[in-house]
Amino acid sequence: MSHLLVWIVLLPLAGFLFNGLAGDRLGARAVSLVGCGLPIGSFTLTVAGAIALAAAGGEPRVETAFTWATVGDHSFEVAFYLDRLSVVMALVVTGVGSLIHVYSTGYMRDDPGYARYFAYLNLFLFFMLVLVLGRSLLVLFVGWEGVGLASYLLIGFWFQDPEKARAGKKAFITNRVGDAGFLLGMFVLFQAAGTLEMDRVNAVFSTGAPAGFSASLIGVLLFVGATGKSAQIPLHVWLPDAMAGPTPVSALIHAATMVTAGVYMVARLSGIYGQAPEASAVIAAVGVLTALFAATVALTQNDIKKVLAYSTISQLGLMFLALGVGAYGVAVFHLYTHAFFKACLFLGAGSVIHALGGEQDIRRMGGLARRVPTTFATFAVAAAAIAGIPPLAGFFSKDEILWFALASRSGGALWLWALAALTAFLTAFYMARLLWLTFLAPSRVDAETARHVHESPRSMTGVLIALAALSAVGGFVGVPHLLEPLLPLPEVRPGLDALETPLVLLSVLLAVGGVGAAAYVLAAGEDPAEVFRRRFPGLHRLVAGKYFVDEAYERWVTRPLYWVSDRVFLRFSDRRVLDGSLHALAALAERSAARLSRAQTGNLQLYAFLVLAGIAAGLLWSLRHV
Amino acid sequence: MSAETVLTALLPEVLLLAGLLLLIGLEIAVPRHRGAFAVSLLAVAAAAAAAAWLSAGGSSAAPFPGHYSVGPDTFAAKAVVLALAVPVLLLARGEFPGGPFYPLLVSSLLGVCLVVSADSFLTLFLGVELMSIPVYVLVVLAFQREESAEAALKYLVLSGTASATFLLGVSLLYGGSGSLALSAFSTALGSRDVLATAGVVLVLSAFFLKAAVVPFHTWAPDAYEAASVPVTAYMAAVVKAGVLFAVLRLFALAPAERPLVDLLALLPLASMVWGNLAAMRQDGLRRLIAYSSIAHAGYLFYAFLGDGPGRFQAVTFYLLAYGLMNVLVLAALPPAGDDVARDRLERLKGLFQRQPYAAWMIAVAMLSLAGIPPFPGFVAKFLVFKNVVAAGYPVYAVLGLVGSYLGLYFYLRVIQYLFMAPPPPAEEASAAEGEGAPSRLALAATVLCLLPAILIALFPGWVIDRLGG
Amino acid sequence: MLDNYLPVLVFILVGILFGVGPLVAGFVIGPRRPYDEKLSPYECGFEPFGDARAPFDVRYYLVAILFILFDLEIAFLFPWAVVLDQIGLAGFLAMMVFLAILVVGFVYEWKKGALEWE
Secondary structure, eight states: OTTHHHHHHHHHHHHHHHHHHHHHHHHHHHHHHHHHHHHHHHHHHHHHHHHHHHHTTTOOEEEEEEEEEEETTEEEEEEEEEOHHHHHHHHHHHHHHHHHHHHHHHHTTTOTTHHHHHHHHHHHHHHHHHHHHBSBHHHHHHHHHHHHHHHHHHHTSSTTSHHHHHHHHHHHHHHHHHHHHHHHHHHHHHHHHSOOBHHHHHHHHTTOOOTTOOHHHHHHHHHHHHHHHTTOTTSTTHHHHGGGSOHHHHHIIIIISGGGHHHHHHHHTHHHHHTOHHHHHHHHHHHHHHHHHHHHHHHHOOBHHHHHHHHHHHHHHHHHHHHHTTOHHHHHHHHHHHHHHHHHHHHHHHHHHHHTTSOOBGGGOOOOTTTSHHHHHHHHHHHHHHHTOTTSHHHHHHHHHHHHHHHBTTTOOHHHHHHHHHHHHHHHHHHHHHHIIIIISOOOOOHHHHHHOOOOOHHHHHHHHHHHHHHHHGGGSOHHHHHTTTSOOOOBOTTOGGGHHHHHHHHHHHHHHHHHHHHHHHHTTOOHHHHHHHHOHHHHHHHHTGGGHHHHHHHHHHGGGGGTTSHHHHHHHHHHHHHSOHHHHHHHHHHHHHHHHHHOOOOHHHHHHHHHHHHHHHHHHHHTTO | OOHHHHHHHTHHHHHHHHHHHHHHHHHHHSTTOOOHHHHHHHHHHHHHHHHHHHHHHTOOEEEETTTEEEOHHHHHHHHHHHHHHHHHHHHHHHHOSSTTHHHHHHHHHHHHHHHHHBOBHHHHHHHHHHHHHHHHHHHHTOTTSHHHHHHHHHHHHHHHHHHHHHHHHHHHHHHHHSOOBTHHHHHHHTOOOHHHHHHHHHHHHHHHHHHTOTTSOTHHHHHHHHSOHHHHHHIIIIIHHHHHHHHHHHHTTOOOOTTHHHHHHHHHHHHHHHHHHHHHTOOBHHHHHHHHHHHHHHHHHHGGGSOHHHHHHHHHHHHHHHHHHHHHHHHHSOOOSSHHHHHBGGGGTTHHHHOHHHHHHHHHHHHHHHTOTTSHHHHHHHHHHHHHHHTTOHHHHHHHHHHHHHTHHHHHHHHIIIIISOOOOGGGHHHHHTOOOOOHHHHHHHHHHHHHHHHHHHOHHHHHHHTOO | OGGGGHHHHHHHHHHHHHHHHHHHHHHHHSOOOOOHHHHSOOOTTSOOOSOSOOOOOHHHHHHHHHHHHHHHHHHHHHHHHHHHHHHHHHHHHHHHHHHHHHHHHHHHHHHTTTTOOO
């Protein structure tokens, strides 16, 4: 098939069109068939593509769909590109995506918006594949924006609840803040490299940045975009709120695929980042700080989905850490294992929520291990995987990240390793707490709900089992080594080779220690979060309040804006507005808008005065320079 | 120069004029005739086709040397403007069964064509006035409300101020150069002379006012709101295009230089911020479009920071994308019992459940206006900002992007109303009752906007190539 | 550059002088011996009735504007008439087209009743 990649991308789009236009009329059966069938078709084609790629010895496959725009001497083509990196990503997206589509047929069965849901989900898959397979950064950007749109539609899927609709908007706007940086990075990159096709960009940068351009500037600008999409500090605020969407959506978009787009983009452009040590240092620092920050917050959360959301932010931070120290293949490896176990965890959480009739607070769960055994077993496997218990998938990828954080010659450092190790310990700890309080602790479910607890239908449990299996054995695929011809691993700092084996043992110890420490507290019948609150009330307030980032944005962004007339402040605070949450933006905007509307009095004399004042000011300003 | 070449060069204008005379003749000869719509539609469509054909043929001529010339670029610009007027006419059918609307619209279009081809200040002035004066009357034609007359008067007075400012600026430029050719403006751009600079600033201020750039924008919200829907569409899409083409003619290929750069950056920047912020508070769709158009005037003038050849492409493409989307919103707006009710944003709540097609159309237009890929508005903004960066003003590009993100809030609010808000409560059901499906002509108008929009979204390269430069 | 504008300045000054000068002169050199009768408004010998500042009928403006419109065409006709022998048939036809367009407008305004006072 000569248009393999085009078909991979187009199948989900066909699903979107079908379900969006005709789904409501044709009934749930047709919707499920088309909505799941086409993604599975896409997956099958991707597998075919992977086999062809392997047969071709990893020679990239390029398909030009059509020439989109010619500006000056440069033409932007919509071309798709399948190489070692994008094939891994495409397999994850279509594979996990298909599984989650199947799961959704059970989870969303009784929802009145069934067809609309599948239409959006297919739409998401289409844009995600555009993002992954696009050869040019511009095509990637179209996908990038598109997944944002689909995510916005899905977070706000139950829009009758204004809180949820607002969460959708917050996600969208925070993301667009990052996109501003992304777009600028793209402009500068285009000036520098003369092309946006990523393989050519990497080739241009392979011999250093073009004269007069700083690779680090480009790198940081693009990374700003990644912080938005992949929920890194300081643009992480949207992801926890995004849990308002249906749980399979959280699993697919906000854990397995979309949020990893930033990681993928950086790995895709490794040519630039290889020449940008400053940008890489920034990425590593932001990554490790985000990882630690989110892991501490996850300790104190009581909403099952919020715990998982912060855990996602934390794991994404680890991936960025790996990118920052030049271990691109390792980051993609963790991306790949994370997709399995985090999707499994989210879907398991969905199954629990489903069983409990909508309950999400882990303080009102417990004792579910026997009632929903399949869910429990799969959840436990995935939790052990993320905690880093060998030989499950998470162990391999996380261990390699820790190793390169310390040993990489391009930016590895002791402090990076120490913070990452602490994160790994905390991860094991909070996952153990989550598992215990949900499934093993004495039941705190009220009697009425308890009577209705039931295991989920087979469409859901089957998917859970599949994902749990992948979480268990997925680590044995040596993704970094498959990617090595494309993304070579960084050299190891001299003298550290001997440490490799002891460090592996240490990471096992960290994982087991985390679980053990949690078990020690939990076995005494106490919630570690409670203990923490009792012992260190001040610190707990800070952590449980998510370090008051939302509040800080609200306060620090709004106040300086009274000084709008000051130009420096204008520029400064605008940055901050953009960094800020939607609330702050809205409050500020409302206030300025009110002020501006007051100028619109309807009084003609005032209007004329403004006009004359404008002309006079223009004249004065210009004549100053003559 | 033979009469034939002259007539060919003037073909779009001649067709418009013939239509105009026919309209007036009909009005005189046949009482209560119903042919005005058909005649004007025919004339405008024929003129648009002629312009497109001539542009593709690459013909150029100067039928009135020194005052009026045509080339592929000008024909392309005329084709864009006239093509935008076609869906506007389709919208008008329901609102204006006959009467002065049609002759006024056609003569205003004639003015736009004149502007696009002007080579001297005299022609330019004539064109701008011929374009604007009918619009004052068009605003007043929505006579259901008293505000219409008031808004039209404001528009008239402020526009008159602009004309006076323009003439004063031109007289200064003429004094300096001794020439009425438009090139006097572009040569004055690089000048350090007091008179020349003052002349340039005055002329530019006049066009800032006509295009509604802060702080000269004050007439726009009132006028857009007071006018009836097709007139609002006409002002937003066609008149704005005419003004920008006038500025394009003025600048020709000359680069913007200091101190003008600051003026060309700061006021448009203020427009983006002001327009986008003020739009958040609006609860009427037309006022919202007015503020959005103020912001878009900012982006459009930003293009002049860029270099010459890219400028024409960027501005023309932008005008096309932006005009199509504005007309699309207004065409998809479901009709209602009365004009004020039709305008209320609240009424869009839950429109998706009632009229999915209309909701999708409005959503597409909003996303495009917000500049989100892959909608055409994104390509348009991309071209503008790319030129700004390429011309060496990255700081202004950053500030502009920041300004443009402020606009997201209200575009998304509309989408939220369409898809994510429950339909209006029961007591408003009466208001919703008057809501009918869009007329067949309005549907045709949406298609006429949507198809080219899809085309330019899929093949912007093809369009940009056609725009020469 | 600015000295190009000297004639304009002179013209403005002369204009102002021409308008203001006589008034000032009258004010300065005219004898002033006011008494009641002299200060009262004078209206052709009879007692004044009504305010002198009567509003104009709005129709007046309409007629005035239309007058200006058609008056201005003379500005085209005069130079045209002077060079008619040089521009030949083409020039003649061009002016006829112009006048024809104008006539259409004229008939239109007539038909619409813009010229009727009542």
